[in-house]
Amino acid sequence: xxxxxxxxxxxxxxxxxxxxxxxxxxxxxxxxxxxxxxxxxxxxxxxxxxxxxxxxxxxxxxxxxxxxxxxxxxxxxxxxxxxxxxxxxxxxxxxxxxxxxxxxxxxxxxxxxxxxxxxxxxxxxxxxxxxxxxxxxxxxxxxxxxxxxxxxxxxxxxxxxxxxxxxxxxxxxxxxxxxxxxxxxxxxxxxxxxxxxxxxxxxxxxxxxxxxxxxxxxxxxxxxxxxxxxxxxxxxxxxxxxxxxxxxxxxxxxxxxxxxxxxxxxxxxx
Numbered sequence: 238x239x240x241x242x243x244x245x246x247x248x249x250x251x252x253x254x255x256x257x258x259x260x261x262x263x264x265x266x267x268x269x270x271x272x273x274x275x276x277x278x279x280x281x282x283x284x285x286x287x288x289x290x291x292x293x294x295x296x297x298x299x300x301x302x303x304x305x306x307x308x309x310x311x312x313x314x315x316x317x318x319x320x321x322x323x324x325x326x327x328x329x330x331x332x333x334x335x336x337x338x339x340x341x342x343x344x345x346x347x348x349x350x351x352x353x354x355x356x357x358x359x360x361x362x363x364x365x366x367x368x369x370x371x372x373x374x375x376x377x378x379x380x381x382x383x384x385x386x387x388x389x390x391x392x393x394x395x396x397x398x399x400x401x402x403x404x405x406x407x408x409x410x411x412x413x414x415x416x417x418x419x420x421x422x423x424x425x426x427x428x429x430x431x432x433x434x435x436x437x438x439x440x441x442x443x444x445x446x447x448x449x450x451x452x453x454x455x456x457x458x459x460x461x462x463x464x465x466x467x468x469x470x471x472x473x474x475x476x477x478x479x480x481x482x483x484x485x486x487x488x489x490x491x492x493x494x495x496x497x498x499x500x501x502x503x504x505x506x507x
Contacts, residue, residue: 238271274333284377288334292371295326297361304354312352320360321349327367332429334375335367339431340406347398347433378423382467384413386484387427387460391452393434393444393491403438405448406431409455411463417486428455445491453487460485 239255241248256264267278273291278284298319304310312320324346331338341363348356392406410424434451438444457476460483465471469482489495 238276272333273329282379286334286375286377287372288330289371292330292367295323295330295364295367297364298323298357300354300357300361305358308353308355308358310354312354312357316357317349317352320345320352320357323360323364324349327363330367334373335370336408336426336429338363338367339429340404343404343431343433344398347400351399375426376423378411378425380411380413380423380425384415385411385463386414386416386486387411387456387463388416388424388486388488389452389456390488391445391448392489393438393441393448395438395441395444398433403434403444403447404431405434405444405451407448407452407455409452409459414484427459430455442491442493445489445494446497449487449489449491449494452489456485456487 269276273288275287276284324342327342331342345360388410390408394404397404407430409428410426412422412424416422434447438447457480460480461476464479464482469479472479
């Protein structure tokens with residue numbers, strides 16, 4: 238994908254060189270499919286993303302009527318393979334558009350190796366929910382560059398998985414700086430995940446802290462990449478200098494994390 242200003246002569250020259258170097262049957266503009274996602278440019282300069290055709294192609298796990306009465310029965314190797322295939326396809330969909338499916342998909346994926354008929358039924362139910370919402374959209378809002386800010390929202394659930402591990406939730410989006418004043422602003426989701434926290438968390442505060450740390454890592458990486466997109470020098474020897482060109486904010490509902498981050502540092506321990 239390529240993007241640039243139609244009034245920029247340098248950009249037009251680059252496009253011409255690309256088209257001469259890479260011969261293609263058709264160059265699609267403003268409305269096209271990229272990696273299964275339909276991208277449509279809007280009149281205000283924003284974009285609309287949808288993925289209905291991809292979801293329609295996902296087949297559910299085949300189950301006989303008899304299996305519906307064997308809820309606690311272990312899934313067969315074939316059923317586990319089908320379950321893994323369905324969840325893998327839904328995982329891609331969740332990563333592209335359906336962020337609300339990230340958590341249930343992740344939890345079911347953690348049960349594949351020890352799946353029961355009940356898990357197979359839950360997988361098929363999740364697929365039906367995805368198909369019922371196949372027309373949902375993500376809006377990429379136009380935001381003035383002087384008002385652009387990247388925000389990461391983080392949360393965690395302690396010991397909510399079958400093996401006792403915890404789950405983190407991270408959402409990173411672009412918005413206007415007015416959001417820092419408490420204003421209700423349009424948000425363009427850039428990155429999101431709901432996944433297992435790799436380290437052992439012995440308390441909810443520990444899980445919230447781990448989610449905040451991982452969320453900040455993603456926020457930092459996205460700010461660096463966005464700074465490069467905006468034309469700033471990507472200095473790999475001084476990443477902080479590059480990242481500081483893009484304003485960022487971390488949002489957590491954990492009072493414990495907030496208190497720890499805002500309390501004065503005891504220099505005696507440094």
